Amino acid sequence: MAELVNLTIDGVPVSVPKGMLIVDAAKKIGNDIPVFCYHPKLKPVGMCRMCLVEVGTPKIDPATKQPVRDEQGNVVIAFMPKLTTACTTPVSEGMVVRTATEQVRAAREDILEFLLTSHPLDCPICDKGGECPLQNLTLAFGPAFSRFDYNDKAHNEKHVPLGDLIYLDRERCIQCARCIRFQDEIADDHVLQFHDRGRGMEIITFSDPPFDSYFGGNTTDICPVGALTTADFRFKARPWELSSTPSVCTHCAVGCNIALNTRLETRTGGYEIKRVMPRQNEQVNEIWICDKGRYVHHFTRAEDRLRRPMIRREGRLVESTWEQALQVIADRIGLAGGSVAAVIGDRIPNEDAYVIAKLVRELGGEVGISPAVPAYYADVARAFGVGAECDFGRLGKGDVLMVINGDVEEQAPVWFLRLRQAVVDRGATLVLAHSRSTKMHRYAHAIYRYDPGYAAKWLAANGQALIERHLAGARNALIVFGDEQLDGPGARALAQLLANLLIQAGHVGKPESGLLPLYPHANTQGVFDMTQAVRETAMVNGKRNGSELFQYDVVWLAGVGDDADVPRARFTVVQELFLTDLAKRADVLLPALSFAEREGTFTSADRRVQRFYRALPPLDEAKPDWWIALELAKRLGYAWRYAGPQAIFAEVAQRVPAYAGLSYERISQVAPQWPPLGREDLYYGGTVYDNTGGLGARYASDAERDPAGVRPYEVTVPEPTIAGLARILRPLYREGELIRRSAVLAAHLVPVGQPA
Amino acid sequence: MVKYYGSKNKTMDRHVLLRDIDVPNIREYDVYVANGGYEAWKKALTSMKPDEVIAVVKDSGLRGRGGAGFPAGVKWSFIPKDVFPKYVVVNGDESEAGTFKDHQIIDGNPHQLIEGAALCAYAVGANVCYIYLRGEFYEPAQTLQRAIDDAYAHGMLGKNVLGSGFDIDMYIHLGAGAYICGEETALLSSLEGQLGQPRLRPPFPAVQGLYAKPTVINNVETLANVPPIVLNGAQWYRQYGTEKSPGTKIFCVSGCVNRPGNYELPLGQYTIRELIEMAGGTIDGRAVKGVLPAGSSAPILPASALDTKLDYESLQAAGSILGSASFVILDETVDIVWAARKMVRFFKHESCGKCTPCREGTYWALKLYDKLLAGRGTLDDVNMIGEVAAQMSNKCFCLLGEFATSPMLSTLKHFRAEYEAFIARHGNGLSNGYTDELIREGVIAGPEGVIARH
Amino acid sequence: MLREKRANDIQAILSKYPPERKRSAVMPLLYLAQEEYGYCSDDAVREVAEIIGCDPTEVKGIVGFYTMFYEQPVGKYVIDVCDDLPCALRGADKFVTHCERKLGIRAGQTTPDGKFTLNTVMCIAACDRAPVAQINRKYYYDLTAEQFDQLVDALAKEQGNGQNPH
Numbered sequence A: 001m002a003e004l005v006n007l008t009i010d011g012v013p014v015s016v017p018k019g020m021l022i023v024d025a026a027k028k029i030g031n032d033i034p035v036f037c038y039h040p041k042l043k044p045v046g047m048c049r050m051c052l053v054e055v056g057t058p059k060i061d062p063a064t065k066q067p068v069r070d071e072q073g074n075v076v077i078a079f080m081p082k083l084t085t086a087c088t089t090p091v092s093e094g095m096v097v098r099t100a101t102e103q104v105r106a107a108r109e110d111i112l113e114f115l116l117t118s119h120p121l122d123c124p125i126c127d128k129g130g131e132c133p134l135q136n137l138t139l140a141f142g143p144a145f146s147r148f149d150y151n152d153k154a155h156n157e158k159h160v161p162l163g164d165l166i167y168l169d170r171e172r173c174i175q176c177a178r179c180i181r182f183q184d185e186i187a188d189d190h191v192l193q194f195h196d197r198g199r200g201m202e203i204i205t206f207s208d209p210p211f212d213s214y215f216g217g218n219t220t221d222i223c224p225v226g227a228l229t230t231a232d233f234r235f236k237a238r239p240w241e242l243s244s245t246p247s248v249c250t251h252c253a254v255g256c257n258i259a260l261n262t263r264l265e266t267r268t269g270g271y272e273i274k275r276v277m278p279r280q281n282e283q284v285n286e287i288w289i290c291d292k293g294r295y296v297h298h299f300t301r302a303e304d305r306l307r308r309p310m311i312r313r314e315g316r317l318v319e320s321t322w323e324q325a326l327q328v329i330a331d332r333i334g335l336a337g338g339s340v341a342a343v344i345g346d347r348i349p350n351e352d353a354y355v356i357a358k359l360v361r362e363l364g365g366e367v368g369i370s371p372a373v374p375a376y377y378a379d380v381a382r383a384f385g386v387g388a389e390c391d392f393g394r395l396g397k398g399d400v401l402m403v404i405n406g407d408v409e410e411q412a413p414v415w416f417l418r419l420r421q422a423v424v425d426r427g428a429t430l431v432l433a434h435s436r437s438t439k440m441h442r443y444a445h446a447i448y449r450y451d452p453g454y455a456a457k458w459l460a461a462n463g464q465a466l467i468e469r470h471l472a473g474a475r476n477a478l479i480v481f482g483d484e485q486l487d488g489p490g491a492r493a494l495a496q497l498l499a500n501l502l503i504q505a506g507h508v509g510k511p512e513s514g515l516l517p518l519y520p521h522a523n524t525q526g527v528f529d530m531t532q533a534v535r536e537t538a539m540v541n542g543k544r545n546g547s548e549l550f551q552y553d554v555v556w557l558a559g560v561g562d563d564a565d566v567p568r569a570r571f572t573v574v575q576e577l578f579l580t581d582l583a584k585r586a587d588v589l590l591p592a593l594s595f596a597e598r599e600g601t602f603t604s605a606d607r608r609v610q611r612f613y614r615a616l617p618p619l620d621e622a623k624p625d626w627w628i629a630l631e632l633a634k635r636l637g638y639a640w641r642y643a644g645p646q647a648i649f650a651e652v653a654q655r656v657p658a659y660a661g662l663s664y665e666r667i668s669q670v671a672p673q674w675p676p677l678g679r680e681d682l683y684y685g686g687t688v689y690d691n692t693g694g695l696g697a698r699y700a701s702d703a704e705r706d707p708a709g710v711r712p713y714e715v716t717v718p719e720p721t722i723a724g725l726a727r728i729l730r731p732l733y734r735e736g737e738l739i740r741r742s743a744v745l746a747a748h749l750v751p752v753g754q755p756a
Numbered sequence B: 001m002v003k004y005y006g007s008k009n010k011t012m013d014r015h016v017l018l019r020d021i022d023v024p025n026i027r028e029y030d031v032y033v034a035n036g037g038y039e040a041w042k043k044a045l046t047s048m049k050p051d052e053v054i055a056v057v058k059d060s061g062l063r064g065r066g067g068a069g070f071p072a073g074v075k076w077s078f079i080p081k082d083v084f085p086k087y088v089v090v091n092g093d094e095s096e097a098g099t100f101k102d103h104q105i106i107d108g109n110p111h112q113l114i115e116g117a118a119l120c121a122y123a124v125g126a127n128v129c130y131i132y133l134r135g136e137f138y139e140p141a142q143t144l145q146r147a148i149d150d151a152y153a154h155g156m157l158g159k160n161v162l163g164s165g166f167d168i169d170m171y172i173h174l175g176a177g178a179y180i181c182g183e184e185t186a187l188l189s190s191l192e193g194q195l196g197q198p199r200l201r202p203p204f205p206a207v208q209g210l211y212a213k214p215t216v217i218n219n220v221e222t223l224a225n226v227p228p229i230v231l232n233g234a235q236w237y238r239q240y241g242t243e244k245s246p247g248t249k250i251f252c253v254s255g256c257v258n259r260p261g262n263y264e265l266p267l268g269q270y271t272i273r274e275l276i277e278m279a280g281g282t283i284d285g286r287a288v289k290g291v292l293p294a295g296s297s298a299p300i301l302p303a304s305a306l307d308t309k310l311d312y313e314s315l316q317a318a319g320s321i322l323g324s325a326s327f328v329i330l331d332e333t334v335d336i337v338w339a340a341r342k343m344v345r346f347f348k349h350e351s352c353g354k355c356t357p358c359r360e361g362t363y364w365a366l367k368l369y370d371k372l373l374a375g376r377g378t379l380d381d382v383n384m385i386g387e388v389a390a391q392m393s394n395k396c397f398c399l400l401g402e403f404a405t406s407p408m409l410s411t412l413k414h415f416r417a418e419y420e421a422f423i424a425r426h427g428n429g430l431s432n433g434y435t436d437e438l439i440r441e442g443v444i445a446g447p448e449g450v451i452a453r454h
Numbered sequence C: 001m002l003r004e005k006r007a008n009d010i011q012a013i014l015s016k017y018p019p020e021r022k023r024s025a026v027m028p029l030l031y032l033a034q035e036e037y038g039y040c041s042d043d044a045v046r047e048v049a050e051i052i053g054c055d056p057t058e059v060k061g062i063v064g065f066y067t068m069f070y071e072q073p074v075g076k077y078v079i080d081v082c083d084d085l086p087c088a089l090r091g092a093d094k095f096v097t098h099c100e101r102k103l104g105i106r107a108g109q110t111t112p113d114g115k116f117t118l119n120t121v122m123c124i125a126a127c128d129r130a131p132v133a134q135i136n137r138k139y140y141y142d143l144t145a146e147q148f149d150q151l152v153d154a155l156a157k158e159q160g161n162g163q164n165p166h
């Protein structure tokens, strides 16, 4: 526990950890000292001067080094001659802060008046109106009128594109540098800077391409005025018209907490997602999301979403009713006599994956996962994953972070932010091994290279050296690994070797030690967990015993993206959002609901189980995957009754050992977050940070649950294969069915099959 | 050929700093050495411990000549012993309006600066010294670079100087036109290749300065004092000046005098009036209206303060500061409103933009002055100038913003009547005297084709 | 390309700063680029950014902050006349007006033939020798209208590249 310091703020005593800034200490007791440039996630700069307060400290007798006392025995407080910025001054023992004096009030008015004289006051047409710190603080602390001549106001350019995703209104900017500092300190993409000086100072980008950063959207959230807006949201809606629904981002395995802001559209008569905003979860994404998560939502209301079931008749898919479609499938399965396989895409929520797997097991069929490769090592990742109590925010000096064979920024962008800070700001040691360079390489203390595809081979040869050089003396060892250019057996060997390293170096069963896999999608771990019990290890790819030729009677594909993962079948059922190439070949095509239209849970790559909620009404006749499975089960004679995902999850908690003890109640719990952002907060902006949907819960690794069972793997390291080498890398904006439907990102797409 | 004005120095037989006045060509290495140059450096390296150098500078009471007047030896003693590397940074940004003393030292007596900087480096254990010169000092920088090269050539700089085992490298770094880069933290940012904006203190440069390493920053003139102090001792130095302001100081005199220039005088011995006399008196013997003792940054003093002694304490008691001792003399013909606008324009131009009160305040203050000068001002505007200054006051990130209020507040304090008279005179028409300047700056529209090609 | 043409100068500049602090070289390199291209063109900014290994945006910010880096082409001779208070007390304003008339341009402008740019500048630390100007960073002290005219006439005839009037 950090050392505590006692002080009083407006007479209220408060004890806070040493080193805390006055502004945060005041926040602890609900005293919102107004700020503009200060942001609790950024280093203090003290530029805007809004947070000026009176600060005094006990007068110390130079002779005795003891506080001087007056006749009454009270400690004499020496106040600083000038007002002091609360955002840059750390607390100290016995400090006295006054925030409610006439002098402070006047100073706030003075600064606000200055800021407003250069501001266009165009709140009625500003995107930030309604959630604008400048607006809020003006109401709370501003002068009633301005003494300055409106005609002498400086005029600046409006609608300046800083790239294709972010626009700048130079008139609205109050030069707080939050955006620049975010890009410099958090994203490490130095694409914004001030230009000119004095009143001429304005934000520019001169990068090539301009303002190109996976995290740029966050600047629009933290901008305390409406100066920065996204191309996606600007002029689309007013904040107060939006409903906000807690959700979890589905575009990578980090599991960022988000809020879906929706509005009823008169144009279409339906609800639409207007924007995706981060929801605060200090354990996961703090208050950041990447631009993919922010902008890819358009697929949810794409025109070409599948809306009705379809059945193949005379070679063509024709619309049908659910009744007809389900009956056709049930009939085929009834005739299949167990020759049934389901392949479940790793974006399918836990509940749905569970019931599909359960049904197929009852039918005597088999279950596979798509993509297939992660299924080879997800058990290793779960067994030796980071501890249940792991907090990335605690990683720092003495800890070793190893990244091998994966590109954290491309594959788990928000982890990149968090791990980078552990290294750059808090002094963790970064060891990198990869066949190519990544952005993480900038911060590495040691870099190893091997030929593409040789990750496991290299590790087998060098593991001992890694232990000696880096892992043995470390406080914690956290290993992030990817499956780039490895086939299943290769990836499995890599994961097992890494687990062995941890065991050997004694980094098992500690919270901040363990493996972190760079899975491809939001629920890779979850789908693995839900299906493992019914999956034959040999049949992870829908190809029984490795035989390419085996043909099932019925293959059921739920959210499968890749042809390679599909076994041969006489009859194919596809559950999809879109008419993908695979869907076109279906015998029965079933329209599924997207995550935004339903509820469920995902399990992130670090095994945090999190809830998402229904933000949009169902689209036409599309249904959740679990509903489809249950309806089929009914027609096949199983009298299963689940009231909905919550009931399914309750069964999961009973049947899947790792999930024991988890429940919707438990993962919906919230706890106050520090620093507090959003809520009644006046000054950090954003109306949706507040986490009301639950913080989720991480289940324990196998090694934690059963320490006695920990033993090293016997590893067979296979030769690299063509199949592995040919595996495409996964750049963040790799073109896919969903991202393709967000026109704002069109210029950024990386065609499939091409590395970043 | 550069022309210098010597001081009519009554008590010093020799200059301590402006030795180029006494010794022609002392900028040349040989001449400098022939006149006792680098003796202090040799003495220190061969017979003094670093702490002894700090001690003698501390005892001398030498105060920083960059403006704040902080005791140099005390500053050096703040440098931690056990952190490496350390740096010495020489502040040669000299951008305060009316200041041109460092210019003369660099141009006329560069080796003394080099020797002083080297002594400082030795005292604090720094092996690298950067001399930050304002970008306009491109020419003086060449003189200084030649001197540095000569010092290297003669083994006064470089590796293992005089066999002492002490290494010292010295580099010049040119700014590029920003007054704020004279402020020490902005200077460091600039030297690091960042925007020249001031940064938070603490950490102070002594703890985390250049590249976050312990750093001494001293003004050019401050360091030029060091060789004679080390050579002759603290007591010798203290024979000049007062108890609290020991030594000699260069006074830059400019404005309405007959012989503007640098005058090196013992601190506390003469008055402003005598300084003006040394500078040849006012042009045509006109009465002095006001004096700016430290350029635009210092509150103006009215003629009634002319008998103030020239030292840190006395000027402070008189309601201003000694600062960099750049005395700008305004005579009775000078329009105070016009002069105040010039100064406010300076700060508006130089505001770095980092903090709100300075960025916005200087903008609006100049707008108000422009309005007055353009003949559209009212008494309300005059009051408003005071209010803007008060609105900025004590709230700025660094002193530049606070300095900016001083021309406004001090001229209003001493010369409010002039403001009122100005409005009465020009209230509804164009102000004659300044037409060209105001047209040039776009404050008032000029008639088409004012500038005829010829 | 700066890198090819001025390799030695770049090396000399970089050698002044610790190897991991290349960014410190941004200002000297911008001066070098300006010498080479006449102003800090977009390409120059990108080249400098590459040399010191930072984003062009950061270099552009530096160019924008300091007055002595030009973002637009300037005349072969940049004439900076100080019209700050100390100089103005000694006739700098009148002198600037004279310069404007002589060159036929306003302060802040460049002559149509691209020869001269006239600027007014804040104090340049030579107030004792006002009126004072810098032409391509070389000081000219105690200027009179006649001297200025002679200077300009002489420079107008100069055929050099203007970079180094010394």
Ligand SMILES: Cc1cc2nc3c(=O)[nH]c(=O)nc-3n(C[C@H](O)[C@H](O)[C@H](O)COP(=O)(O)O)c2cc1C
Pocket (backbone or CB within 6 Å): B063, B064, B065, B066, B067, B068, B069, B070, B072, B091, B092, B093, B094, B095, B096, B179, B180, B181, B182, B183, B184, B185, B217, B218, B219, B220, B222, B223, B398, B399, B400
């Ligand atoms: C706005 C501002 C401008 C300054 N300009 C200069 C300057 O041009 N030269 C200088 O030596 N000090 C200048 N200073 C003072 C420096 O910050 C610093 O105090 C000085 O370099 C310390 O050296 P000294 O102790 O030797 O005086 C300035 C300070 C401020 C606040």
Ligand code: SF4
Pocket (backbone or CB within 6 Å): A172, A173, A174, A175, A176, A177, A178, A179, A180, A203, A222, A223, A224, A225, A227, A228
């Ligand atoms: S654009 Fe917004 S965040 Fe950036 S400096 Fe301006 S007000 Fe601050």
Ligand code: FES
Pocket (backbone or CB within 6 Å): A034, A035, A036, A037, A038, A045, A046, A047, A048, A049, A050, A051, A052, A085, A086, A087, A088
């Ligand atoms: S100065 Fe403290 S919040 Fe901006």
